[in-house]
Structures are given as structure tokens and as C-alpha cells.
Amino acid sequence: MTEVLDNISTIGTNHDIQSSHIAPNSALPCSDSLWALPGSAIDEWSIGQYRYSSSFALCIILSVTELHKIHQFLQTPCDMNDLEKMYEWQTGAQRIDESLTMWREDFVAAVFRLINAESSHEMEPYVVLTNCVLNTAVITLFQARSPCPAGIDKTTEPWSYATTRCVYACENMAHKIRRMSEDETRNCNPHLLYSIFVAARFYIVYSKALDADVPINLHSLAFALRTASVRWPLARCCETVIRTAVAEHRTPVETSSLPKEFYDLRYSSVEILDILLTWTQNCPPGMGICDIGTENTE
Structure with a gap:
């Protein structure tokens, strides 16, 4: 469990994650309802060499195996001004992305097996969490190679493959x-x-770089943060940071009230989280953390 928490909470940082593994015959957590089924589902169901019998087990497998590859890859220095090194980096990133895509396909099939066996539903909390962590991994892997807005130093040209993969992950x-209910979001x-x-x-940041309106999907994400803020x-x-960024969407980066690091996708979100948390404590009245109510009013 320590490895699971380490890997999920440090995607995109320089935090040194030790080599992780799950023994192929490990007894991962099992759903209570599966104990009542005839036969042994845990011996029949697997993703690669790892067996599973619950959505929680699927989350563990993703966290300890696939996320570790991203940690290792992003911690390897690369001079993007050297074309040979840059192309080598892109090849490595695509290889990891292909592995994540294959894992996603296996994950979807595994979820349907669990749904059919347990009469559960697709929005089970660990199914949602695993899916979203997988998307977070894709965004973190590629975001630095997407277009940057004016006011942010551009070190390399945008890579269309990276941008496409980030947009897909956000949409997914x-x-x-x-699709989550208000109760599920509040207790997520x-x-x-x-x-x-x-x-x-x-x-x-992407829509600002394109000088385009923020996408409709953003409002769903902001509303989820508002709902979860009850707890x-x-x-x-x-939510304070996101709504401020939306309000200042047409404001140049240099004059935005938000820290400049927010708009620089060379920093992962977890790397700038402390800066943003400090900003929310000191931001002007009307958009600070204390001004967000504890009830969902949207």
C-alpha cells in the first residue's frame, strides 16, 4: 500500500521511487461478493501476469507496475535542443504510451468481468480512480511537449502526438x-x-496557448471540485485556482494574479502544488479559499 500511495501521489516529480513489483502469485484484495461465487475467479482472471478479483486490485496493479515506468522515464535527463536526443525521448514516450493503451484495453475488459460477476456498476469508486489516474499519467508524460501560451519560455516546438494524447486523456x-453522482463526487x-x-x-493552459475559449468539459471538472469541497x-x-484562471483567461500570463508556474507545463501539477496552496491562502478577497462556500450552489 505504501508503494501504491507513493506512485499515485508523485507522478511527475523527482521523488525517488524504488523499483516496484508484485509477485505473480500475490493474493491481492478480493471483492466480498466474489467469495460467494462457485469456482475460483482469482485463478481465472488476470492482467498480464497479475491476477485480480476486485477493482481495488486493478488500481494496485496499475500503480505499482505501469506508473513506475513513467517515474523512471521522466527522471532521465534529456537535452531537447539535441535533435537526436529529442527523437530518442519521443520514441521512448510513445513506447510507454502504447503500454498504457494496452493496459487500458485490458482494464476495460477486466471491469466488465467484475460488473458481470458482481452486478455492480461502471462507476464503482476504484474503477473511476484507476481510470483517472491512468489519464493523469498520460497527461503528465506528454504535457511539456504541448503548445505553451505567450509569456512562457518555449524550449522546444510542440509535438502534435503529445498534444493529441493529452486532449484525449482530458476528454476521457x-x-x-x-457520470458520477453528486454523492459519489462528494465522497470521492x-x-x-x-x-x-x-x-x-x-x-x-492549452486553450490559452491557442487563444481559444476554454472547453465545455472544463466546467464539469470545476463543478466536481466544488462538490468535493464539501468534504x-x-x-x-x-477550485479557487481553476475558477481564477478561467476568469483571467484573456489576461496575459505576465499580469495574471496566479503564479506563472501554473501556466508552464514543464512543471507537473504536483511540483507546483505548494506554490498554488500558498497563493490560495493569500489571494485577494472574493476568490480566496475562505470565500468558497461549503454547499454546492451551482
Whole structure:
């Protein structure tokens, strides 16, 4: 569980994650209802070499296996001004992305097996969390190679493949979040809040770089943060930042009230979280954390 929390909460940082693994025969957490089924589902169902019998087990497998590859890759220095090194980096990033895509396909099939076996539903909390963490991994892997708005130093040309993958991940996440009930959102896993913020931030910065309106999907993500803020103070901070960025969408980066790092996608969201949390505590009246109500009014 320590490895799961480490890997989910530090995507995109320089935090040193030790090599992780799950023994192929590990007894991962099992759903209570599956104990009543005839036969042994845990011996029949697997993703690669890892067996599963619950959505929680699927989240563990993703966190300890696939996310570790991204940690290692992003911690390897690369001089993007060297074309050979840049193309080498792009090849490596695509290889990881292909692995994540294959894992997503296996994950979808695994979820349907669990739904059919347990008469559960697609929006089970760990199914949503796993899906959103997977999308967060894609965004974190590629966001630095997407277009940057005026006012942010451009170190490399945008890579269309990276931009496309980030947009897809945001859309997929927004779709899942929009289907959650208000109760499910209010009581969501706190790690889900970070995933929502990562997608919302990318939407804002990307549309600002294109000088385009913010996408409709962004409002679904902001509303989810508002709903979750009833329980989680972190959600109030994230919503404050997002709504301020939307209000200042046509404001140049240099004169925005938000820290400049928010608009620089070379920084992962977790790397600038402390800066943003400090900003929410000191931002002007009318958009600070204390001014967001504890009830959903949208």
C-alpha cells in the first residue's frame, strides 16, 4: 500500500521511487461478493501476469507496475535542443504510451468481468480512480511537449502526438467525472481531486496557448471540485485556482494574479502544488479559499 500511495501521489516529480513489483502469485484484495461465487475467479482472471478479483486490485496493479515506468522515464535527463536526443525521448514516450493503451484495453475488459460477476456498476469508486489516474499519467508524460501560451519560455516546438494524447486523456476523464453522482463526487477518494486538477489545468493552459475559449468539459471538472469541497479542503483550493484562471483567461500570463508556474507545463501539477496552496491562502478577497462556500450552489 505504501508503494501504491507513493506512485499515485508523485507522478511527475523527482521523488525517488524504488523499483516496484508484485509477485505473480500475490493474493491481492478480493471483492466480498466474489467469495460467494462457485469456482475460483482469482485463478481465472488476470492482467498480464497479475491476477485480480476486485477493482481495488486493478488500481494496485496499475500503480505499482505501469506508473513506475513513467517515474523512471521522466527522471532521465534529456537535452531537447539535441535533435537526436529529442527523437530518442519521443520514441521512448510513445513506447510507454502504447503500454498504457494496452493496459487500458485490458482494464476495460477486466471491469466488465467484475460488473458481470458482481452486478455492480461502471462507476464503482476504484474503477473511476484507476481510470483517472491512468489519464493523469498520460497527461503528465506528454504535457511539456504541448503548445505553451505567450509569456512562457518555449524550449522546444510542440509535438502534435503529445498534444493529441493529452486532449484525449482530458476528454476521457471529464466523461467519467460527469457520470458520477453528486454523492459519489462528494465522497470521492482524495487522489481523484489531483487527477481532476491536472486535467483542468491542461485544458486552461492549452486553450490559452491557442487563444481559444476554454472547453465545455472544463466546467464539469470545476463543478466536481466544488462538490468535493464539501468534504475536502484541497478541492476548495483547486477550485479557487481553476475558477481564477478561467476568469483571467484573456489576461496575459505576465499580469495574471496566479503564479506563472501554473501556466508552464514543464512543471507537473504536483511540483507546483505548494506554490498554488500558498497563493490560495493569500489571494485577494472574493476568490480566496475562505470565500468558497461549503454547499454546492451551482
